[in-house]
Amino acid sequence: MKTEVTCVVCPMGCRMVIDKIDDVYKVSGNTCKRGEKYGIEEITSPKRVITSTVKLEGSYLNLLPVKTNGSVPKGMMFDVMEALDSITVISPVNVGDIIIKDVLGTGVDIVSSKTIA
Numbered sequence: 001m002k003t004e005v006t007c008v009v010c011p012m013g014c015r016m017v018i019d020k021i022d023d024v025y026k027v028s029g030n031t032c033k034r035g036e037k038y039g040i041e042e043i044t045s046p047k048r049v050i051t052s053t054v055k056l057e058g059s060y061l062n063l064l065p066v067k068t069n070g071s072v073p074k075g076m077m078f079d080v081m082e083a084l085d086s087i088t089v090i091s092p093v094n095v096g097d098i099i100i101k102d103v104l105g106t107g108v109d110i111v112s113s114k115t116i117a
Contacts, residue, residue, distance in 0.1 A: 005042050007035040018043050047071035052084050054099060056116065059091040065113040066099050072106045079104055091116045 007014040007030060016029035016039045025043065027036040041047065049071050053063040072080055080103055089099060093112045100110040 003043055005039050007038050009034045009038045046074040048074050048077055050077060050080055051113070052081060054084050054110075055088040056093075057088055057090050059116045061116060064089050064093060064099075064116060066110050067113050068103070068108045069111050070108040072103070072108050076104060076106065080106075080110075084110065 001020040003018045005016050005018060007016055010032075012031060014030050014035050016027055016035060018039045019026045019028075020043070025040045027039045030036050030039060049068050051065070051067040053065050056062060056064040066084065068080070083100065083103060087099060087110075089112075092115075093099075094115045095112055097112045098109045099112060102108070103110050
């Protein structure tokens with residue numbers, strides 16, 4: 001099984017080919033070890049960082065930018081977005097404040113990306 005992947009770990013955007021031979025993955029086209037790790041993970045268990053907004057009250061803004069503080073399984077992205085849809089935050093809030101702890105049991109938190117006084 002051969003799969004082509006573009007690495008997103010750094011700005012170089014290496015075009016890699018991942019071969020699976022007898023349950024062993026061989027990555028070619030990467031220029032660093034991080035790319036190799038990314039390529040294998042992208043094939044076996046893809047994950048994504050999510051950036052979005054949640055409703056905000058008590059501020060001149062109506063929405064607060066938030067993000068995950070780690071990667072969540074790609075298959076759970078829409079579930080996480082649905083959980084964010086039901087959240088309303090009341091200001092003040094600081095960058096890094098946890099908005100949802102351990103979202104959907106992933107071990108990843110949703111945190112504020114902006115300070116709102």
